[in-house]
Amino acid sequence: MTSTTPTPRPLTAMLRPANIVIVGASDKGPTARQRADLTRTGYAGAVYPVNPRRRELWDGPCYADLASLPQTPDHVILSIPATAVPAALEQALAAGARSVAIHAAGFGEGGDDDGRALADKVRAIAAGSDVPVTGGSFGGFYRQESGVMTLSLSRVAEREGSPVALVGQSGGVLMFTYEALMDRAIRPTTVVASGSELLVGCADFVAELVEDDATRVVACFVESIKDLDAFGKACLRARELGKHIVVLKVGASPEGRAAALAHTGSVVGSLEAFEALAAELGVVTVSTQDELVDAVELLLHSGGLPGPRIGVISHSGGLKDLVMDYASRLGITFPKFDDATIEKVAGLLGTGSSLGNPLDTGFPGLSNPDIYRRCVEAVAADPNVDVVLVQEELPRSPLKPREEKYLRQLAEQISCGAVRKPVGAMSLSSYSLTDHARSIRDDLDGVFVLQEASRALAVVTKAGRAATPARRAERQPQHPDLDAIRARLTELQRPGVPTTLSEHDSKQLLASYGIPVTSDRLAQSAEEAVKAAEEIGFPVVLKVTGAAISHKSEIGGVLLDLRDGPAVREAFDKLAQAAARVAPGDQAEVLVSEFVSGGVELVLGLSRDLEVGPVVAVGSGGVAVEILDDVAVGLPPFDQETAAALLARTKAGRLVGGYRNAVHDIESVHRATIALGALAADLGDLVEAVDINPLTVTADRACALDALVVLSPAAEA
Template identity: 40%
Template sequence: MDIELSQKKVEALTSPRNVVLVGASDRPGSWAARVWRNLNEYKFPGNIYPFNPGRKELYGQTCYGDFTSLPEKPDHLVVLVPAQHVPGILKAGAAAGARSATVFSSGFGEAFDDSATELGRQLRQVIEETGLAVSGPNCMGNVSGKASFVTLTEDRPMKPGAGPVALVGQSGGVMIFVSHALEERGMKAGYLITSGNEAGLSVADYIAYFAIQDEIKVIVIYVEALKDIERFKQACRYAREKGKHIVAIKLGASEAGRNAAMAHTGSLAGSMEAFEALTGELGVARADTLDDAVELTELLAHTGAPSGRRLAAVTLSGAYRGLLLDAAERNGMEFPKLAQNTFDHLNKVLGVGSLVSNPIDGGFGVLTSKDNYLACIEALQADPNIDMILLQEALPREPGSARGESYIRMVEDYIVNKAKKPIAFVTLTSHSQTDYSRALRHDAPHVSFLQEANKALRVISVATRCRELEAMARNAATEPAANEAQKQAGQALRAAAANAAKTPALNEVRSKDILRSYGMPIAPEKLAQTVAEAKAAAKEIGYPVVLKAVSADLLHKSDAGAVQLGLASDADVEASWTRIETNLGRHGFKGKLDGMLVAKQVKGSLELVLGLNRDPEMGLVVMAGMGGIWLELFKDVAFALPPITREKAHDMLAQTRALRLLQGYRGSPELDIEAVVDGLVALGRVAADLGDSLRSIDVNPFVVMPKGEGATALDALIVLRE
């Protein structure tokens, strides 16, 4: 990605010298009429030229029919003509000197319209050939507050101007509603971009531009699909280096990847999980809802994310203490015990009617004394057990709350001059704002006003988690060079990938051979072609053993009765061989049988699933969680992007309920967690080395033994990428 080129193009789009309204119309309510009105109403400083070959005059001024007749070179084109005319308009406008365009028109294949796909290809080709900076097609216009440039078709009143937030998304409606919600909270969006289908400029280009706008603190994006994941990664990392926070909204999850998957990993990892794994490592905070996006923006624009999950709070009621404690447990945050020095000091400061704990119930002790209130804040700031302080307070919405207003001003002053840890106000419920409360909020720009305990702690948790993942990604160790065994395994897999269209899956033996070379623990086993070979293998391995049919065409062996357990003698092996052949016939198996696998029977304490899956948008993601019969029932799984360091592997397990079982639950022995970490790191190595050839890897079950006894992959399936 050429960062400087992206910035130059978005600058041309958002700060044009003049605007040519192509497809100008005075039909009441039309988008053309709305754009004309908004450009004038919000006082765009450049010239605005109506353009329509069928009209000589519009809006009381000359209407132009070709670009050469304009009084000056066109700079920005607002395109509101049928789709088939758009490529020609852009080509002619660029030839006349235009630098940018906003294409409102739809009909370029965005609604699964195959007949319009060719038109979309033509549009992209023209954009590439001309170098025009194009937002859209299928968008609703844009707002650049600094440039007083408003082509957004919104007919409700707006207040464009410089602000700390930039909005960009593929849904104009979503961006408009988020903008209104931010305005309600007293935060102005300095930019609002509806990027549409992104045939030209993409969300990555806009992020790169907003990263160098000094006034922007938070970039809010709405993403339906990422067309170039590497550009997106580069832009996000660049923005984070520039100190910008990014909040992402991605509603819904893709079914395409799951429906196409041949392994459990694919059926569990959809777009959303992969997107979360990606964005977290990029320092992008994903919001579940539009309300959460607004709340996150409030937090990040005015307070920022805490360095850890340990909270302290000063409340004005005992009931609110309970609400905060419940919300903390629900959202993975904690209110730890205060340091003894803090506890002793506050007991001296606060009198009868206050409860010194965490959260603190200040009661009348803080309601009636600013000194006590400030003493609580200072004590919590000095407490080494605390990462962030929450204060129960709401913005007054009308005159008459002198105490509340004075406390807000005192906290703002304290943050500016003394605070080392983030401080935020939190209210009991969500509520609206007034001009009066927004004026107060304007005078306290260094503290956030979060609404409702559970929502507030939810977004604090999201911001904290994002910070944790970003730090782990920065700490990722460089992978060592592949050894000889891995090189040979890689060559074999790439050779198989050449025939993936015919045989996309490797059989169990070939899958395990590749994983073993990368460090995945595999139990002793041997492939047999005859009953005699199977008996010999069983004696060599040692009874009891397992017998399994091996075929790339047999993905779920247990369903076909192709697995026999607990074989303790030669007679058991012979009988099981015959039984598997019979079961396969009854099951209707018509594929190629590569033999029978004789494997050491392993008894472990816990069955996990480890896996790797290629998401259509985000690429490869690694998965870990509860396996065996619990896999599809509980879906207790976690995801991360490769490479997988030991730190990242431990973090993945910490996101699952399986960790409690691994640690020893209700008297059960502690299991070999480090062996699970070894398996995840091995999968990360496979992804780093062979990722281009892989669609998915499924290791299920991955059996974990007691601590110090290791773990082993009992079954494995590698599915190749066509």
């Protein structure tokens, strides 16, 4: 994706409406709450109820239809049954509405055909207009600037808000996030619960808010990104403007993806694929609701981090020990302090050269604010450190003056320029803020305050990594025989169902893209198998093959290390019997392959993610691939640098890269990854999945010992 220039957005009428029309208005239920909330927030525009069964409502006239209104409707809320929405939407557009929100559910969120047909009707009506139509199941929104609240929040800020916006499909999750941020003295100015997103979605709201002067951080709870290109452009635009996007995304488990489908009808891709995209966009991705809140705190008060290298200063040897354990579990390595930093800090604390990162200032620094101040400045000046984390927490009462004094000292060091890197405080555990603590929080310009050390380390690292977006390689030239390859694969596709290629055909396709595979021959008799083994060279492997056999090892369909003709002949007969049990009547066919032993077993795969598209995974392979769960996911295409970076994210990368002086041809793994990325770019619309397991890496080569290619279903005639 390339950088974009801002384009006019049509959502202004929704976020800053001149008037609000509520169709289906009543003196009880959701619409009554909306009217009460608009009064509570001080919305200055007119609020018009529409209900043909009422003449008066909310201490004023109630209108029979939209055509009867005294003003052209600006923002129209459809709080009516789903079946009535198409007609009401047509009336709203005919009346000149500038934005429409469908609060009703029933548009196929649960997968019912009638609901989907209704959704198609709504889309067709909206397609003839440039008016933004939000929903169904639109949860509503809050905008402090205009005083609009159609999402019922229990409290709103009584003072100037924070430049933070919340966007997500679930109103319930957003309301909890809003409350948590309010407790942390962060007062979001915009909250949008986008619902099932029949038309306007998360990407549209992010794009609108990125251009908003009142927003610096956009926090998203996302079940599905329905317009990935628009989302990517909005995120790149945010980087141009020095703004930040943080996302909590559903998709870590099949159960979570299924729940999202039932909730909003969202088809959800894998979390790993989305995180690969987010890494390219500079988006901060978090794993929990608490991390989302902490990430907003960090990004709001730091303005963003230059990198993920953390310098830690503690008051306690015990916390230092815990921080080291937490970092190890999270896969975080602290950078070594520069020698000049160690020398300076040692002089301040009167200790030896054993000082390191994390730094335990102990009693001398804790009791002397000047020593503590100079320790912070020394660590912040270290060239190996991007961000400083100090052990501190917001005091919950005036009875803890030292904490307040040290936090205010940090803010002063930042404001006067004595510290020129982001500095934050972290507590040992989570705690609730009091009004006293919140009042101090409001005064600490430039200092972020995180809760619980393990979570603090995770959030700082994630935000720091987002500061340097991952690079995607340029598109490689297409395969010189691409037309012929595509024609052949198209012939093999079947309507409505995926097509699994045989191992032999799969390997031939991979080999045509330069992925190294074993020497193989097909044999339909014992004599052919012996001849093939002699041509390849002993020892060999025999495998039963055929479209009906996808898991050969489960039926005893693989026989290894066959060293002579009689062994091959006997093996062929065994495999023919095994094949006959699975597919009676089929001609037995066996694949004779060279036998490769030793090396490290990797997995290299390609799949088509439901949201992101083709993704490539590499990591630990073999029979324990699912148990080890050691894979990294990246977006093709790749070059040497991006392929190497992908493998380096795995434990398998350490093994192949020379762990304990072992020698492996790691460059051949990179070349295979690049080649699979090229295949994805050329054939991503035809190939549903590729599974190379194992890709065995020895000292002199990488080689695909087994491979499976699955073609996507052919389009129905």
